[in-house]
Amino acid sequence: MSTLLVTGADLAGAGAQDLLVEDGRIVEVGTIRSAKGADVLDADGLVALPGLVDLHTHLREPGREDAETIASGSAAAAVGGFTAILAMANTSPVTDTAEAAERILDLGRAAGLVDVVPVGAVTKGLAGEELAELGLMHRSRARVTVFSDDGHCVHDSRVMRRALEYVRAFGGVVSQHAQDPHLAGPHACAHEGELSGRLGLPGWPGIAEESIVARDVMLARHTGSRVHVAHVSTAGTVEVIRWAKAQGIAVTAEVTPHHLVLTTDLLTGYDPTYKVNPPLRPQEDVDALRAALADGTIDAVATDHAPHARHDKEHAFVDAAFGMLGLETALSVVSDVMVGSGLLDWAGVARVMSQAPARIAGLTSHGQALAAGSPAHLTLVDPTATVTVDRSASLSLSRNNPWHGRTLQGAVHATVFGGRVTAQKGAIA
16 A cells, blocks of 8 residues: 655645545545655645646647657646546547547556546547447447547538437537638638738638537537537637526537637747647637636636647648647646636636546546545645746657747646656656
8 A cells, every 4th residue: 555645735725734645545634743654745835736637638649659659648747737638539540439549548557647538539530421439439448428520620510410419328528629611721820810911821710610619509409418619719709608508508618728828919920839720819819718717608728738740840830730739838827827817716726627627528536626535636736936938848749839938937846646646846756
């Protein structure tokens, strides 16, 4: 039996307590003077959160191990404070069968740093035409509950309806990459507006996202099923989600750290690091996203961690791959912009980065309160620390880091996964 004593941690801002962990579970919370044979982790001045959960991670394995592997992505997640990550299906081959999902599960367990949870494709090959093996993936050892064609929109209304009806039977959820391909085609790469026109970049209008979200919440109401909106990026989408929740429709939503901070003006230098899908938006959209995360309209923060090899990213802006890194910096970004501004307290951070993501994904062993009997997944944060991001220090295999050179307030001090310290001070323990 392994024993860990965490001393003096502020439990999500509720006051300092000690935590005694035995064999992967919290067995006591309070003032604990000593524990025979325990490893001691001094958490004086640190905030303890339930282990972070990321609903939206691209790990690239199988198929693009030059950009990321499940092992390297797990390491990046651990130093970022995560204890569970959901691995998106757009690999090669696509995760659209039970066997493929089980392979992701097994590779994650072999890495042993976080729970790697496979996301199943909605359609075969992400082609948007024929449903993938939804039921078989759910009944497999991987117990797939979240399905997404992320990177592609399920744009056919009949296919989306059938997917929602199918997953309803076992409590699954469809996570939609909301992008009407007729309004924002394959070459669209910048928020449509005066700046995109001046830069000569194909525009990606907000309505391309908002119209799909409006359709999907109505389909969710019609089918009595659950829909999740991935990487919300516009104020208009926020209003659609707010309306849908007021109607009692089963819709949840996520926002990325980069959409909470970065704006479309960064594109003026044509730096492909800032090419992402959906694109960076104007400040008024950023402000709406922050307010929606604070008031609960947006349920969760998800990284959309999207590593790319240099030969895929270092091109002219229109030709570069979409995406940016996020696992190692997500907590610091949320701390800096949301806690630093007073929009969220630490209990709120626990809600949007652990509890709500775990609930949406059906991960019953994650997102639990730090109390006796709970699994010992926790993240220790130093709220006073400042971190200057250095892309060369990343544990990811890729370097497309939009935060390089920025100084952020708040840093992950240590991550505990199943009672074991997996990462500490930016390194694997």
